[in-house]
Amino acid sequence: xxxxxxxxxxxxxxxxxxxxxxxxxxxxxxxxxxxxxxxxxxxxxxxxxxxxxxxxxxxxxxxxxxxxxxxxxxxxxxxxxxxxxxxxxxxxxxxxxxxxxxxxxxxxxxxxxxxxxxxxxxxxxxxxxxxxxxx
Amino acid sequence: xxxxxxxxxxxxxxxxxxxxxxxxxxxxxxxxxxxxxxxxxxxxxxxxxxxxxxxxxxxxxxxxxxxxxxxxxxxxxxxxxxxxxxxxxxxxxxxxxxxxxxxxxxxxxxxxxxxxxxxxxxxxxxxxxxxxxxxxxxxxx
Numbered sequence: 307x308x309x310x311x312x313x314x315x316x317x318x319x320x321x322x323x324x325x326x327x328x329x330x331x332x333x334x335x336x337x338x339x340x341x342x343x344x345x346x347x348x349x350x351x352x353x354x355x356x357x358x359x360x361x362x363x364x365x366x367x368x369x370x371x372x373x374x375x376x377x378x379x380x381x382x383x384x385x386x387x388x389x390x391x392x393x394x395x396x397x398x399x400x401x402x403x404x405x406x407x408x409x410x411x412x413x414x415x416x417x418x419x420x421x422x423x424x425x426x427x428x429x430x431x432x433x434x435x436x437x438x439x440x441x
Numbered sequence: 442x443x444x445x446x447x448x449x450x451x452x453x454x455x456x457x458x459x460x461x462x463x464x465x466x467x468x469x470x471x472x473x474x475x476x477x478x479x480x481x482x483x484x485x486x487x488x489x490x491x492x493x494x495x496x497x498x499x500x501x502x503x504x505x506x507x508x509x510x511x512x513x514x515x516x517x518x519x520x521x522x523x524x525x526x527x528x529x530x531x532x533x534x535x536x537x538x539x540x541x542x543x544x545x546x547x548x549x550x551x552x553x554x555x556x557x558x559x560x561x562x563x564x565x566x567x568x569x570x571x572x573x574x575x576x577x578x579x580x581x582x
Contacts, residue, residue, distance in 0.1 A: 318475060328473040331466075333501035337511050348512055357515035358497045362474040365493035369478035377480065377492050380522040386515055 313400035354389035363398035384431035394423035411438035458502035499534040517570035524564040531559035
């Protein structure tokens with residue numbers, strides 16, 4: 307890969323069902339995600355998706371692009387900037403910022419993020435992966 | 442167990458859990474996030490677990506230990522993956538408090554995370570940043 311290359315984006319539908327399913331799978335039953343009445347009284351005015359659920363789409367994108375190198379050497383730094391509400395799609399996106407030689411292979415640094423249907427950046431950050439490293 | 446965040450000090454270990462990452466748990470996680478990256482191949486003898494599943498499932502025990510207050514918001518996440526985890530692996534997940542500060546009405550809590558496999562090799566480290574109401578003392582159980 308080279309600087310400027312776009313990563314293949316990943317799109318997900320976020321519904322209350324998928325949020326509830328994620329809550330059960332992750333054990334994070336914070337009512338901000340699963341309790342409509344509680345969430346309605348919160349600063350968000352309704353339930354929102356878990357940050358880690360949204361972030362999973364970035365990791366999926368990196369796994370699809372870099373395979374086991376992501377699993378074994380990936381580094382992710384994310385800031386959750388805006389809530390993701392059920393009832394819309396999110397898109398994980400990324401672009402190669404920098405490629406440099408390192409340890410006999412390459413270190414690829416990508417700017418990454420997750421955009422909501424309203425084109426708002428819900429998550430932004432950076433993902434780094436080392437490829438072609440000889441063990 | 443519920444923790445009173447107002448009394449916690451940085452450097453304090455908040456959680457230390459060891460568990461087996463079994464197939465139903467991973468299957469449930471992958472189904473919930475709809476991961477189609479191809480990393481997770483359930484037909485394999487011991488499928489590789491998606492990286493974020495290790496993080497999310499590692500955090501599961503920590504969330505339970507902390508009794509994180511209702512309405513807490515996840516503000517930031519750093520993760521550093523350093524080894525493949527397979528279904529059936531034993532994982533030891535630990536969390537240490539690295540920041541506990543009050544700014545206005547908000548308490549900012551950061552946790553340093555580490556996950557080791559059964560052989561003691563580190564497979565993931567990370568940092569979780571949470572925002573909660575400053576008034577939160579004892580958290581819900």
